[in-house]
Amino acid sequence: MLRKILFSLLLVAALPLGLAAQYFLNGSAVQTNDSCFQLTSQRMFDVGSIWYPEKVDLRRSFDLVMDIFFGCSDADGADGVVFGLQPISASVGQAGEGLGIGGVRPALGVEFDTYENTNRLDPVFDHVAIMANGSVTHSGPDNLAGPVQASERSANIETCRFIPLRVTWDAPAQTLRVYFDCSLRLEYTGDIVNEIFGGDPFVFYGFAAATGGLFNRQEVCFRFNSFLKQLEDVTMCPGGQVLLDVRGGERYEWSPAAGLDDPTAPSVTAAPDTTTVYTVRIFDACGIPLVDTVRITVEGDSAFVKLGPDTSICPADFISFDVTTPTAIYQWANPELAGPRVSVNAPGTYEVTVTRQDIICEASDRVVIDHLPVPILDLGPPDTTLCLGELLRISPQNDVGQPVLDFNDGLPFDTLYISRPGRYRAFVDDPCGLVFDQIDVDFINCREIYLPTAFSPNGDGINDQWFPQDGGDVVLIHRLSVFNRWGEQVFEAFDLAPNDPGVGWDGRFNGRELPSGTYVWTLEASFIDGGRGIREGSVVLVR
Structure with a gap:
């Protein structure tokens, strides 16, 4: 039974807000916040994908880090993950066992497969493999590496939690490496530009996803993308300062430390005396470093008066400025202020001019407070x-x-997935005070169906018919079968509605009344929660 529908991944950088919007979203893919995307929901036959609209050059190395969510259903879930490189188009590929890359040639895909298709030579465990030219069968020359178990720790990766994933391409070494759940699981070395893409190094990168007869909610959140540089070179005046911000790591190491206020922070204030190239090592959740650099050029005139950057304060707070300079006089544009040291509370623009009497020079600065x-x-x-x-x-x-x-636990989160009843509370540690909110969640059984354990078809108008009953949980009963003690089928009906005596069993077989005794039944039904299940039991026929 072909139930494998593509589950693929999507690639976006955990960079400044708005960069995710550079990607094309197709089908059921939706953006859930600045760095997270839901590719498919818990529905059958969802299809979604995301691709970067500009081709990248495989002659350059890349490094991609993300957290991926495979869903919460193992035996009843599907299907897998593919990170794709292909020069053809930025669109949704083939569904089903194609995993969104099937039929795309030339192509290279890193497949994370969560459903066993024996016709594709899949192993029984959730696995990872590197495939070429749209192949998803683990044989022949297009099966470049693997399959191996995706997680070093478990045969199942549909664990209802986000799992770290990292894909790197070392262009000089022509080596593709796949790290999953903080372990190197697979690598492939080969001239993919010439051997797969016919000498053309320019390809699209991205991911696609879908569901079929089985499904899972499939999401990805992106932490780092070397295709999109975080730090841009800057020029500052002597005596000035600039802010350097990076994201996507668990810890940070800046070097050299000279001129930095905190060489271990994601956001640092840099005030070098001379032109300096800074390097930051961004360590992901697995402790593996990513590297970025920035050049700060120092030139121009000195600026010895600094009120600081524009800022916002709480309505009840004050902010202080100190522009003390030797042998100077101070002129504020705000008539209520005087002297080198002031404190303000009201929103507005504050401006000061400082004149040094010893060298007869002046400087001005302004700041906006909100x-x-x-x-x-x-x-x-x-x-x-x-x-x-x-x-x-x-x-x-x-x-x-x-x-x-x-x-x-006091830890930040963007999205919370709740599968158990209870009260869930969160808060914002705002500079102006803590703000709380809570939600009470309850779960009920939406798959209840009742079939009597006995009935007496004697024509007295009481319990003459045996039929399924429910309180609104059943959408449709696809099949209802009854068997005698020897396994012979004595009753069968299809596409029934519950609570209808007219479609039930009257204790007859081929127009003949059956004897008293115990009979076995099976039932297959669809429920209001979207699920489909089989029920079994027995009923006593009383004469």
Whole structure:
């Protein structure tokens, strides 16, 4: 049975906000925040993909780091992951066992497969393989490396949690490496430009995903992308300072340390005396470093008066400025201020001119002060009820952009997936105070169906028919069968609605009344939660 529909991944950098919008989203793919995308939902036959719209040059090395979510269903889930390189188009590829890369030639794909298709020579465990030219069968020359177990720790990767994934291409060494859950799982060395892409080094990169008869929610969040440089070279005046910001790591190491306020922070203030090239090593969740560089050129006139950058403060707070300079006089554009040291609270623009009397020179600076808005945190409706087996996804709405923190461990999160009942609380540690919100979640069984354990078809109008009954959980009963003690089928019906005596069993077979005794039944039905299941049991026929 062909149930493998593509599950693929998507590639976006965990860089400044808005960069994710550079990617083409197709089909069911949606952006959930600045660095996360949902490719498919918990529905059958969803298809979605994302591709970078400009080709990249494989003669240059790249490094991609992300967290990937394969869903929560193992035996009932599907299907797999492919990171793709291909020069043909930026669109959705073949579904089914093609995993979104099937039929694309030339192509190279890193396949993460979570469903066993024996006709494709899949192993029983969730696996990773490197494939060429749209092949998803593990034989022949297009199976470049693998398959091997995807996770070093477990045969299953549909674990209802985000898992670290890293893909690197070492262009000089012509080596592709795949790190999964902090372990190097697979690598391939080969001249892919000439052997796969016919000498053309320019390709699209991206991912695609889909569901079929089995499905899982499939998402990816991106932390680092070397295709999109984080640090841009800058020029500053002597005595000035610039801010350097990077993201996507668990810890950071800047060098040289001279001129930096904190060489271990993701955001540093740099004030070098001379032109300097800074290097930052960004360590991911697995402790593997990524590297970026920036050149700060120092030239021009000195600036010895600094009020600092534009900023926002809480309505009840004050901010102080100190522009003390030897043998100087101070002239503020704001008539209420005087002297080298002032404190202000009201929003507005503040400007000062400092004149040094000893060397007869002056300098000016200005800063804009604004008030921080009152934060509002919204987790959604306060009371939510779902079906058992469903997953509630909460992406907190926070109008001021502060990190939302889990109440229990104090750690920040963008998205929360809830599968158990309870009260879930979060807060924003805003500079102006803590803001809380909570949501109560309950789960109910949406697959309840009842069939009587006995009935007496004696024509008295009571329990003469045996039929399925429910309280609204059943969409359709696809098949209902009854067997006698020797395994002979004595009743069968298709496409039934529950609670209808007219479609039930009257205790007859071929118009003949059957004797009293115990009979076995099986039933297959679709339920309101989108699932489909089989039920079995027995019924006593009483004469």
